[in-house]
Amino acid sequence: MPSRPSRPRLEDVASRAGVSTASASLVLRGRPGPGAATREAVLDAARELGYRADRTASLLARRRTQLLGVTMDVSSTFHAELLEDLQAAADERGYDIVVSPLTRTRDERRAVETLLDFRCEALLLLGPRLPDAELAALAEEHHVVAIGRRAQAAGVDVVRAADDVGVALAVEHLVGLGHHDIAFVDGPRGPIATLRRQGYRRAMKRLGLADASLVVEGGGDEEAGAAAAAALHLLHHPQPSRGHVAPPVGGREATSGRSRMPSAVVAFNDRAALGLLDRLRREGVDVPGDVSVVGYDDSLIARLATVDLTSVSQIPEAMATAAVEAATQRLDDGRTEPVELVLEPKLVVRGTTAARRDTTTRRDGIRAD
Amino acid sequence: MPSRPSRPRLEDVASRAGVSTASASLVLRGRPGPGAATREAVLDAARELGYRADRTASLLARRRTQLLGVTMDVSSTFHAELLEDLQAAADERGYDIVVSPLTRTRDERRAVETLLDFRCEALLLLGPRLPDAELAALAEEHHVVAIGRRAQAAGVDVVRAADDVGVALAVEHLVGLGHHDIAFVDGPRGPIATLRRQGYRRAMKRLGLADASLVVEGGGDEEAGAAAAAALHLLHHPQPSRGHVAPPVGGREATSGRSRMPSAVVAFNDRAALGLLDRLRREGVDVPGDVSVVGYDDSLIARLATVDLTSVSQIPEAMATAAVEAATQRLDDGRTEPVELVLEPKLVVRGTTAARRDTTTRRDGIRAD
DNA sequence: ACCAGCGCTTAAAGCGCTTTAAGGCTACGA
DNA sequence: TCGTAGCCTTAAAGCGCTTTAAGCGCTGGT
Numbered sequence: 001m002p003s004r005p006s007r008p009r010l011e012d013v014a015s016r017a018g019v020s021t022a023s024a025s026l027v028l029r030g031r032p033g034p035g036a037a038t039r040e041a042v043l044d045a046a047r048e049l050g051y052r053a054d055r056t057a058s059l060l061a062r063r064r065t066q067l068l069g070v071t072m073d074v075s076s077t078f079h080a081e082l083l084e085d086l087q088a089a090a091d092e093r094g095y096d097i098v099v100s101p102l103t104r105t106r107d108e109r110r111a112v113e114t115l116l117d118f119r120c121e122a123l124l125l126l127g128p129r130l131p132d133a134e135l136a137a138l139a140e141e142h143h144v145v146a147i148g149r150r151a152q153a154a155g156v157d158v159v160r161a162a163d164d165v166g167v168a169l170a171v172e173h174l175v176g177l178g179h180h181d182i183a184f185v186d187g188p189r190g191p192i193a194t195l196r197r198q199g200y201r202r203a204m205k206r207l208g209l210a211d212a213s214l215v216v217e218g219g220g221d222e223e224a225g226a227a228a229a230a231a232l233h234l235l236h237h238p239q240p241s242r243g244h245v246a247p248p249v250g251g252r253e254a255t256s257g258r259s260r261m262p263s264a265v266v267a268f269n270d271r272a273a274l275g276l277l278d279r280l281r282r283e284g285v286d287v288p289g290d291v292s293v294v295g296y297d298d299s300l301i302a303r304l305a306t307v308d309l310t311s312v313s314q315i316p317e318a319m320a321t322a323a324v325e326a327a328t329q330r331l332d333d334g335r336t337e338p339v340e341l342v343l344e345p346k347l348v349v350r351g352t353t354a355a356r357r358d359t360t361t362r363r364d365g366i367r368a369d
Numbered sequence: 370m371p372s373r374p375s376r377p378r379l380e381d382v383a384s385r386a387g388v389s390t391a392s393a394s395l396v397l398r399g400r401p402g403p404g405a406a407t408r409e410a411v412l413d414a415a416r417e418l419g420y421r422a423d424r425t426a427s428l429l430a431r432r433r434t435q436l437l438g439v440t441m442d443v444s445s446t447f448h449a450e451l452l453e454d455l456q457a458a459a460d461e462r463g464y465d466i467v468v469s470p471l472t473r474t475r476d477e478r479r480a481v482e483t484l485l486d487f488r489c490e491a492l493l494l495l496g497p498r499l500p501d502a503e504l505a506a507l508a509e510e511h512h513v514v515a516i517g518r519r520a521q522a523a524g525v526d527v528v529r530a531a532d533d534v535g536v537a538l539a540v541e542h543l544v545g546l547g548h549h550d551i552a553f554v555d556g557p558r559g560p561i562a563t564l565r566r567q568g569y570r571r572a573m574k575r576l577g578l579a580d581a582s583l584v585v586e587g588g589g590d591e592e593a594g595a596a597a598a599a600a601l602h603l604l605h606h607p608q609p610s611r612g613h614v615a616p617p618v619g620g621r622e623a624t625s626g627r628s629r630m631p632s633a634v635v636a637f638n639d640r641a642a643l644g645l646l647d648r649l650r651r652e653g654v655d656v657p658g659d660v661s662v663v664g665y666d667d668s669l670i671a672r673l674a675t676v677d678l679t680s681v682s683q684i685p686e687a688m689a690t691a692a693v694e695a696a697t698q699r700l701d702d703g704r705t706e707p708v709e710l711v712l713e714p715k716l717v718v719r720g721t722t723a724a725r726r727d728t729t730t731r732r733d734g735i736r737a738d
Numbered sequence: 739a740c741c742a743g744c745g746c747t748t749a750a751a752g753c754g755c756t757t758t759a760a761g762g763c764t765a766c767g768a
Numbered sequence: 769t770c771g772t773a774g775c776c777t778t779a780a781a782g783c784g785c786t787t788t789a790a791g792c793g794c795t796g797g798t
Binding site: 057065088101103105221223 | 376423425449460468470594653
């Protein structure tokens with residue numbers, strides 16, 4: 001029932017305080033100038049009237065908007081986490097955030113336009129899919145920070161995690177637990193998977209396990225993970241409770257040869273890991289008893305009590321802070337050369353990894369609950 | 370490198386087209402008035418300059434902002450879905466949406482304030498947690514639509530799904546598959562759980578299965594679901610491959626007595642269902658072979674190939690459309706009496722429900738793959 | 739006495755767009 | 769020929785705030 005006496009305007013506050021709108025404006029924004037008496041009068045008046053500055057008017061009048069525009073895939077939990085941290089970081093530096101969600105009907109281009117219409121001073125693009133050329137073009141006219149993606153576009157700042165290091169962390173963790181036969185479930189074609197795979201290969205090599213390297217085809221979703229379970233022959237794991245113990249046989253998609261079954265698997269991401277896990281558990285393969293599994297992303301799903309997946313975190317807080325920092329450096333400190341910030345991910349150890357069991361031991365058919 | 374020659378202003382377009390800003394403005398917004406020649410000239414000029422209206426300026430000048438403010442929990446996938454549909458619905462009616470995300474550091478109150486600062490003409494609150502009194506107070510000054518929550522606050526429009534009907538749909542589906550012993554895993558205290566439980570009880574009664582009613586304590590997350598699996602004695606399911614077949618024994622949290630094990634379970638929500646499912650599958654209980662499971666929310670997780678959970682959908686598209694409709698009715702059609710729209714949910718049948726097996730049959734220990 | 743300098747306050751000019759009311763045309767009927 | 773209705777077009781007044789530059793009353797140095 002907005003039969004509003006229309007929200008109070010700055011003028012109302014000013015006249016009630018017996019000063020000019022100029023003074024009121026200054027006081028309300030905590031600017032130096034007005035004397036103590038004026039200050040108090042204005043603040044009182046504002047309080048009494050329940051005054052809140054009209055944002056559109058402020059934005060229009062102010063030369064600077066102090067607005068950072070963020071495009072995000074609203075259905076991505078990772079983006080959601082990032083957003084939280086972006087808000088916090090922006091807050092600290094006196095910036096505000098405008099969110100422009102990507103949906104079926106609103107692609108990235110349109111989302112960016114909306115942000116520009118709001119006169120955002122910098123664009124923070126979460127996992128942008130715009131082609132590099134377009135990013136570069138955008139960057140000619142505006143400050144743009146690409147987050148979570150390795151962009152080869154001139155002029156744009158990049159904040160991303162060192163995916164290869166992340167996978168290496170996972171491998172090291174597993175090796176520390178006594179595993180040698182560690183497989184990698186590859187992701188969908190693209191720069192991210194390439195980097196992660198590379199991280200895996202190099203880590204294995206560095207640890208003297210080059211021969212034990214095994215990369216199987218995979219993908220970015222649960223089905224890919226489930227398929228990988230089969231490709232890795234993990235489903236033929238000894239099952240004392242079943243009659244048949246089929247030995248691993250040929251015909252694998254492995255890109256590198258080795259006949260043992262892996263005792264640990266690093267998956268391209270959590271979704272693939274989840275599919276893998278699910279398949280294993282349904283088939284009675286014990287995780288982490290028989291096989292250890294590590295995911296990537298440290299997504300909310302990995303943290304679910306029933307999943308409890310060891311995973312590599314892209315440390316959203318750090319990325320968010322770095323991104324806002326990058327933007328404010330350009331806006332406030334006049335930086336003009338683009339930067340690429342590569343952050344070290346961290347491993348979050350949970351319940352799907354454990355020490356490798358002596359291979360001579362077999363499952364006894366009685367599960368620990 | 371925004372060394373901008375500053376984006377073109379309306380004035381630039383106008384002068385290039387050789388007309389006044391007034392005409393240009395009219396043309397660009399498709400308003401009647403300007404003649405064909407003027408139209409063309411303006412459109413050409415705008416195109417050549419790559420003109421886009423400055424939103425803040427438009428908003429300020431326009432009496433109406435045509436803005437709908439949405440508060441959402443950005444980490445909720447359900448909210449994310451709703452948002453997509455809200456965008457679409459708003460688009461159709463010529464409104465625009467401003468998103469104000471709730472985060473750790475930004476509660477609902479603050480989110481609403483932000484929206485008001487942008488001069489949103491109506492507030493669409495997704496699953497608001499504000500106390501009724503506060504909602505009512507808000508509604509005195511603004512148009513507010515609460516989505517997905519049963520609000521007893523004067524003046525606010527409510528759009529929600531009929532949760533009792535949703536659960537009833539699930540029960541009916543199961544009964545249609547031959548199930549009689551259908552249990553309900555309760556949710557966390559609150560109006561939603563009450564309604565769903567009620568729906569369950571009434572449906573069972575209506576179908577002549579009052580005696581088979583069984584409500585076990587639960588909760589809104591995976592752990593609650595896992596615990597319910599134990600409470601329902603489902604874990605003692607005959608396992609030919611194991612030595613022990615423990616019969617259901619006493620000490621249950623059941624609120625209603627019956628000694629058979631349920632052959633089907635309806636869970637308060639998908640998360641609880643997921644916990645239940647996970648526990649069952651890990652214990653070798655076949656779903657849907659041994660037990661059918663239905664969730665609630667039709668969340669993304671339910672749709673994952675590896676979960677494939679039969680679930681009740683709150684039909685976000687319909688809720689979104691209804692919510693925008695409610696808002697525009699107030700704004701454009703002058704409706705002033707609050708409405709409560711209760712939508713019928715729909716059941717999405719997936720792989721976790723199947724016909725009840727004859728109880729005399731037992732699992733043969735050989736799984737179909 | 740006078741002017742410089744300081745501290746505070748404010749009038750007024752925007753910010754970029756919308757909108758209203760007034761003005762200029764043309765055409766047509768009287 | 770004049771009046772007037774109708775159609776376009778535009779000057780100008782905002783929208784609610786910020787900001788600049790000018791103003792005002794003091795103090796203090798010379």
